[in-house]
Amino acid sequence: MSDVKCITLNNQEYLIVDEITINNVTYIYLVREDVEDEFLIQKIILEQDQEYLTNISSIEEYNKALIAFKEKHTSNA
Amino acid sequence: MNNFEMDDFQKYHVPYENSYMRSYRSQKEPYNVQIKKKHVDWRKVTALILGTSMIATAFASRIKDNYDHTTAHAYIKQHMNTSFKHYDPIDNNTYYDMSKCARDILNYVGSKKPDVLIYSYYLVFDIDVERQMDALFTELQKQIDNSTDNEHIMAMKHNYYYASFQEYIKAKGYSTIDEYKKAMDQKVLAYKEMMESKEVAEEILEMDDSWEMRQ
Numbered sequence: 108m109s110d111v112k113c114i115t116l117n118n119q120e121y122l123i124v125d126e127i128t129i130n131n132v133t134y135i136y137l138v139r140e141d142v143e144d145e146f147l148i149q150k151i152i153l154e155q156d157q158e159y160l161t162n163i164s165s166i167e168e169y170n171k172a173l174i175a176f177k178e179k180h181t182s183n184a
Numbered sequence: 185m186n187n188f189e190m191d192d193f194q195k196y197h198v199p200y201e202n203s204y205m206r207s208y209r210s211q212k213e214p215y216n217v218q219i220k221k222k223h224v225d226w227r228k229v230t231a232l233i234l235g236t237s238m239i240a241t242a243f244a245s246r247i248k249d250n251y252d253h254t255t256a257h258a259y260i261k262q263h264m265n266t267s268f269k270h271y272d273p274i275d276n277n278t279y280y281d282m283s284k285c286a287r288d289i290l291n292y293v294g295s296k297k298p299d300v301l302i303y304s305y306y307l308v309f310d311i312d313v314e315r316q317m318d319a320l321f322t323e324l325q326k327q328i329d330n331s332t333d334n335e336h337i338m339a340m341k342h343n344y345y346y347a348s349f350q351e352y353i354k355a356k357g358y359s360t361i362d363e364y365k366k367a368m369d370q371k372v373l374a375y376k377e378m379m380e381s382k383e384v385a386e387e388i389l390e391m392d393d394s395w396e397m398r399q
Contacts, residue, residue, distance in 0.1 A: 111222040116213055123217065124229055135215075138229045140222065144199040146233055147206040151215055158215035163207040170240035177237035180230055 113140075116149075116160065126151070127175050134172040135160065148172045196235040203236060 112123040114137070121137035124146070128134075132150055139145040148169060149160040163169045 108221045108223050110219050111224055113218050113220050113222075114216060115218075117210060122222070122224060122229065124226075124233065136233055138232065140224070144202070144232060145206070146199070146203050146229075146236075147210065148203070149207065149210060152212075159212050160210070160215045161212045162210045163204075166204060166208075169204050169207055173233070173237040173240035176233055177240075180234060 114160070116147075121147075125176065125179070127172070127179060129171065129175050134175070136172075136176060196232075196238065199232060200236040200240070 113120055114123060115121075116137065119139060122140050124136040124138050126133055126135050135149050135151055137147050137149065148163055150163065152159050152161050163172065
């Protein structure tokens, strides 16, 4: 057991796997703890001093965020 | 990437598409992080995202110099197999997924590569079941509109859908779906040989523009 960062999104709890910033946009990688293959990527935006998670706007952006994750984690392996 | 095999596509393709749809459709919510005590298998969690990132790489590779021809074709073949594998005569949506996959391929993988493009065209135009299905479903819908018996409706839907697909395969001169798929693969090989001609490749790319204009 260890301390794990979590958030609640769409009434579901997600574990925060990583945060990666690409061109000043921070992407957050979230995995459902209890569902084998469910994960999603969101963007963190700042509005009136409050941070929000918002959706990915295109498949290209989604692929870019996924590839950044791969590059980060495979280079550290 | 070079070691990414067909099995990996099969394993990660569904998580990839599902994850994208969740990431795309989610609503804006406050980013409120909580700290909890949990036991997490981080290797397993990371492997899931890394695996799906291979598919993202395959998509993105179309615009890079190191375009991975083998991977793109493996993806397309898998997409085709998945469409047939998940074919469910009772579920209308499974058929439409098949035509959707062709459009996806065209949009995400093949738009700049003639030999992949021809594969996509083949899927879109040769598998013209959609048009036949539309006509059959229009007729079916008339019957459903006049019926109040749900079981009867499902039976009609099953019969029409399954029978019409079998008819389509037979009309093409094949006795089974497997036989049809093998024939399609052979056709694609023939297309690939044809595509070795640069002039033909350029023609196909022009076709791509006109196809997009029709959408």
